[in-house]
Amino acid sequence: MIIVLSDSEVETALDLESLVDVVGEALQKQAAGAVERPDRPHFPVGAGLDGPDPEGMGITMSAYIHGAEYYVTKLVGVHEDNAERGLPTINAQVVLTDAETGLPVALMGGTTLTNARTGCVGALSVRAFAPETETLGVIGAGAQARWQTRAIATVADLADVRISAPSESRQACATDLQARDIPARAVDSAREAVDGADTVVTATTATAPVFPAEALASTALVVAVGAYTAKMQELAPAVLEGAETVYADVPAEVAETGDLRAAAVESSELVSLGAALADEKPKRGNGVTVVDSVGSATLDAAVAPVLYRRARASSSGTEISL
Secondary structure, eight states: OEEEEOHHHHHHHOOHHHHHHHHHHHHHHHHTTOEEOOOOOEEEEOTTTSSSSOSEEEEEEEEEETTOSEEEEEEEEEOTTHHHHTSOSEEEEEEEEETTTOOEEEEEEOHHHHHHHHHHHHHHHHHHHOTTOOEEEEEOOSHHHHHHHHHHTTTSOOSEEEEEOSSTHHHHHHHHHHTTTOOEEEOSOHHHHHTTOSEEEEOOOOBSOSSOGGGSOTTOEEEEOSOOSTTOBOSOHHHHHTOSEEEESSHHHHTTSHHHHTTTOOGGGOEEHHHHHHSSSOOOOSSOEEEEOOOOHHHHHHHHHHHHHHHHHTTOSEEEOO
């Protein structure tokens, strides 16, 4: 028997504030080499359905943290046109498997799980490098923009959250965050969102820089979570080239993104975020600090068991036999 947990049941089992430390510990173990995390394939899907071009991208992600009771396998679909269909851009499913027997124990909606654990990367970054953050600029107005803001609000006393996006979705995002007692407001331009902000989050599927580098405060923290392929880019080269330190959750993979390919920053200059978090006082200078994240199944492997145990404790989910 396995338990099936819908995305809504996952969200019910989720305590975002407590997951921040779970994600931080997972990043530290990853940096220490205490995980198994095979390469994740990205492959176009949907070519031939409605013409020769693909409809989206499929991604397969797996990970095991040494000593853990379970490991995870996650299937992800990224379909940018879903926004026009009223559907999430990113959809995912997670299988949680017993590491000793290989038997599956849970199938859970992975979209909320993914959004929450990625949001925790922003929270960890703010807590480590910009705990004084009061003004937050957010570029993007989708699910990840919301989760980044929600997670950061658990570690910082936010006074002004500015949401920028090309469409009217920015107002919907701000309204959603306001309903969670977060002081968010829609602004008319990326420059307005970034100007003077203590921390800037980019959470988009862009292929070109999403804000002007000169608008960035000289001591700002930038958390970029959108670009994870060579064709995707959120940051202007000047942002990375002018940064005092560039941290990466998975340095080897961040080095291959469009952000880094466009900038004169060598992969050897990237600093492991997990290794930095293992220090009692992570390095933070007086200049711009960038945290560039591509995501990692290690975080799914850390978070999924927590949600599974919480769901079991509350008798949530549906038991089925395969």
